[in-house]
Amino acid sequence: xxxxxxRRRFLKTVVGGAAGVTLSYLAPGxxxxxxRPDPITATALSDRLTLISGAGSNVxxxxxxxxxxxxxxxxxxxxxxxxxxxxxxxxxxxxxxxxNTHWHWDHTGSxxxxxxxxxxxxxxxxxxxxxxxxxxxxWQDRQYKPRPAAALPTQTFYKTGEMMFGDEKVEYGHLFQxxxxxxxxxxxxxxxxxxxxxxxSVGSYPILDYSTGGWLGGIVDATRRLVELTNDTTRIIPxxxxxxxxxxxxxxxxxxxxxxxxxxxxxxxxxxTDDLIANPPTREFDERWGDPKLFLTNAFRGxxxxxxxxxxxx
Numbered sequence: 001x002x003x004x005x006x007r008r009r010f011l012k013t014v015v016g017g018a019a020g021v022t023l024s025y026l027a028p029g030x031x032x033x034x035x036r037p038d039p040i041t042a043t044a045l046s047d048r049l050t051l052i053s054g055a056g057s058n059v060x061x062x063x064x065x066x067x068x069x070x071x072x073x074x075x076x077x078x079x080x081x082x083x084x085x086x087x088x089x090x091x092x093x094x095x096x097x098x099x100n101t102h103w104h105w106d107h108t109g110s111x112x113x114x115x116x117x118x119x120x121x122x123x124x125x126x127x128x129x130x131x132x133x134x135x136x137x138x139w140q141d142r143q144y145k146p147r148p149a150a151a152l153p154t155q156t157f158y159k160t161g162e163m164m165f166g167d168e169k170v171e172y173g174h175l176f177q178x179x180x181x182x183x184x185x186x187x188x189x190x191x192x193x194x195x196x197x198x199x200x201s202v203g204s205y206p207i208l209d210y211s212t213g214g215w216l217g218g219i220v221d222a223t224r225r226l227v228e229l230t231n232d233t234t235r236i237i238p239x240x241x242x243x244x245x246x247x248x249x250x251x252x253x254x255x256x257x258x259x260x261x262x263x264x265x266x267x268x269x270x271x272x273t274d275d276l277i278a279n280p281p282t283r284e285f286d287e288r289w290g291d292p293k294l295f296l297t298n299a300f301r302g303x304x305x306x307x308x309x310x311x312x313x314x
Contacts, residue, residue, distance in 0.1 A: 040081050042089075045235065045243075048168070049191050050089060055082040056106040057239050060195050062188065064166030067094035071186045071195045072101055072239075073110025082110060095119045097165065099172065100153060101197030102180045103130035103212065107239065111151040122161075123153035124174050126182030130212055137211040139298055175199055178222035179206060181213025187229060195237045196226055200249060202241030205282075205295030206256070208302050215302030216260050217310075223253035255285050263299055264310055273300050 040054040052059040055074030059082060062069040068090050074082050087093045100108050100123035108131065111121055131147045160173040168190055175183040179198045186195040198207060199222050208214045227249055230236065236244040262281050273296075282292040289295075303310065 040078065040085055042085050045193055046191055049188060049193060051237060051243065052082065052085055053240070054078070056109060057198075058195075058237055058241070059086075060186075060188075060193070060237055061086055061089055062165055062168060062170070063090045064096075064168060065092075066165065067092035067096040069097040069099075069165045069170065070095055070110075070114075071099045071237075072107045072197070073098055073114065075106050076109035076112070079110040079113050083113065097122060097163075099123065099184070099186050099195075100127050101186070101195065101239070102183045103127045104180070104198070104209075107197065108147075108151065111153075112148060115150040115152075115154070120155055121153040122155045122157070122172070124182040124184050125156040125158055126180070126213065127184075128153045128156050130180070130182065135211070137209070139209075139211065139294070139301070173225075175218075175222035175225060177213050177215055177218030179214045179219060180209045181218075183214075183222065185226060185229070192231070192233055193235045193237065194226065194230055196239070196249075198239035199223065199226065200236060200238035200244060200252065201289070202238050202244065202248075203290065205285075205289045205292055206252075208295065208298040210298055210302035210305060214298075215306055216256065216263065216299045217303070217306060220253070220256045220260050223249065223256055227253055251288075255289070259285075259299065260303075263296075263303060267300075267303060267307075267310075273297060276300060 038054055040052060043051040045051055048063045050061045052061060055078040057072050057074050059074055060071040068086055070086065073079065086095060095114050095117065096119065098110065098114050098119050098121045100121065115121060131152055134146055136143050158174065162169060162171045168188060171187040171189055172184055175185060183197055183199050199219060206219055208216055208219060227246065230246045230249065232246055234246050236249055238244055259282065266276065266281065276296050277293055280292050280296060282296065286292055
């Protein structure tokens with residue numbers, strides 16, 4: 001009881017350094033509170049589950065008798081501030097398990113730090129492969145070098161898995177070739193909280209990282225799968241941004257399905273990328289998701305990578 005009281009007091013106070021903390025209980029679709037530009041904020045989702053934002057990506061922390069379980073770890077240069085917040089959540093001051101929802105460095109920046117303290121890092125096998133690879137991402141014009149051995153996941157899987165963390169059942173599964181080819185969800189079923197990583201996007205169109213296996217058809221399937229996992233009271237945590245509802249997720253799934261059909265139709269008519277950007281076929285969606293240029297460019301590139309399975313184009 002004392003530990004729970006201490007945790008509640010912590011969530012109402014400001015942590016030293018760069019990590020400002022604001023408490024609020026979020027309903028689906030509610031905005032995250034910020035005490036100043038880009039603070040690290042901790043928002044209680046329940047007595048044991050906390051949403052931490054401002055570290056480069058959303059981070060979800062579950063406390064238990066083993067310490068803390070994290071989903072994602074933000075960027076490397078905010079990792080120290082993130083750990084100041086995490087260490088206040090449990091008297092164990094230990095991160096027992098870390099999930100990586102995919103390989104991107106704004107979600108895996110705490111891997112090295114936590115690996116050195118014995119944290120078990122769980123990810124899809126493809127995430128481990130990308131973190132250890134030397135490769136070029138042309139849409140970013142960036143060369144990625146292999147991360148140190150300490151940054152690599154210590155436990156990988158291919159399809160689905162589950163574990164108990166204290167008395168909390170944690171389910172996780174692969175979302176094949178969506179935002180990347182190694183995306184996963186983590187579902188805290190007792191809490192009815194689903195962590196979806198960057199498969200769910202708020203305020204901007206989803207990134208389709210075709211250089212590492214993401215594509216429009218895959219993210220259509222992934223969002224449909226997430227809808228199937230949820231109900232009307234599920235709180236959905238995107239890669240960045242505020243908590244979403246099932247209705248929000250359904251809206252994204254419908255937009256993506258519409259855009260897949262629309263873009264395939266344009267491909268069959270011989271429309272090229274320049275024409276697509278000059279006359280975007282996304283106008284009814286732009287108010288919600290913003291500038292479609294990167295989404296359309298990457299979506300078209302990804303679709304061409306799957307052109308034979310789409311049929312009727314070549």
